[in-house]
Amino acid sequence: MRDPGAPVDLYRLLEATDEPELIDREIPESAEILELGCGSGRITHPLIALGRRVVAVDFNPEMLELIEGAETVLSRIEDLDLGRTFGGVLLMSTLINAPEEMRLELLRSIRRHLAPAGIALIERYDPDIGNDPTPTERHNGAVTIRVSEIARRGHLLYQTVEYDAGTHGNWRIRLDGRYVVSDDEMLADLAATGLRLLRWIDERHRWLAAALV
Ligand SMILES: C[S@@+](CC[C@H](N)C(=O)[O-])C[C@H]1O[C@@H](n2cnc3c(N)ncnc32)[C@H](O)[C@@H]1O
Numbered sequence: 001m002r003d004p005g006a007p008v009d010l011y012r013l014l015e016a017t018d019e020p021e022l023i024d025r026e027i028p029e030s031a032e033i034l035e036l037g038c039g040s041g042r043i044t045h046p047l048i049a050l051g052r053r054v055v056a057v058d059f060n061p062e063m064l065e066l067i068e069g070a071e072t073v074l075s076r077i078e079d080l081d082l083g084r085t086f087g088g089v090l091l092m093s094t095l096i097n098a099p100e101e102m103r104l105e106l107l108r109s110i111r112r113h114l115a116p117a118g119i120a121l122i123e124r125y126d127p128d129i130g131n132d133p134t135p136t137e138r139h140n141g142a143v144t145i146r147v148s149e150i151a152r153r154g155h156l157l158y159q160t161v162e163y164d165a166g167t168h169g170n171w172r173i174r175l176d177g178r179y180v181v182s183d184d185e186m187l188a189d190l191a192a193t194g195l196r197l198l199r200w201i202d203e204r205h206r207w208l209a210a211a212l213v
Pocket residue numbers: 002003005006011036037038039040041042043057058059060063075076077078092093095
């Protein structure tokens with residue numbers, strides 16, 4: 001199985017920004033972290049460098065081959081049932097931005113793997129994303145990321161993301177109606193899966209911390 005939005009060669013080039021420090025701050029110090037959708041280890045490896053223990057899950061074996069220093073599990077997040085719980089569970093990269101049925105499956109997986117005093121961290125789109133159609137450009141290491149052809153129709157986000165790494169490659173990914181989850185839907189989804197909001201972490205509500213009810 002593959003995620004068309006996550007080419008392996010691109011993810012090898014992308015670097016972490018402030019995410020590892022945010023995660024390290026929010027998840028209790030002694031907690032082992034279950035990272036759902038770890039990709040190439042862009043976040044896994046800095047977390048390990050910060051002294052965290054990580055179990056890394058992905059459904060793409062080519063991604064898992066790039067992980068060093070963590071236990072790896074090849075699985076769809078929805079099907080994962082490790083029979084053990086973690087002090088921290090991480091679901092990043094806007095995987096939660098999906099239709100309701102998929103969101104609930106992802107959250108149930110978090111619920112199954114979260115220890116009683118554990119903290120789940122979820123990264124999602126800013127609920128206002130796409131309302132401003134102005135193209136943007138930013139840099140991540142050697143990669144220039146340009147977002148254009150932006151539109152928002154109701155809950156759905158349309159945009160083209162170009163990752164330009166010069167001689168290393170160029171990837172153009174069209175998001176053709178990614179589901180943008182509102183704050184109210186997020187709260188309802190958490191309640192429906194036995195979870196509760198602990199706090200929104202940032203002003204734009206892109207990151208949230210959740211715990212068991
Ligand atoms: C956009 S990449 C991001 C990887 C990493 N979280 C990061 O921030 O660098 C998303 C990763 O999640 C994996 N993925 C997507 N949906 C998944 C699912 N349902 N179950 C398991 N892995 C999934 C993809 O294979 C990909 O490696």
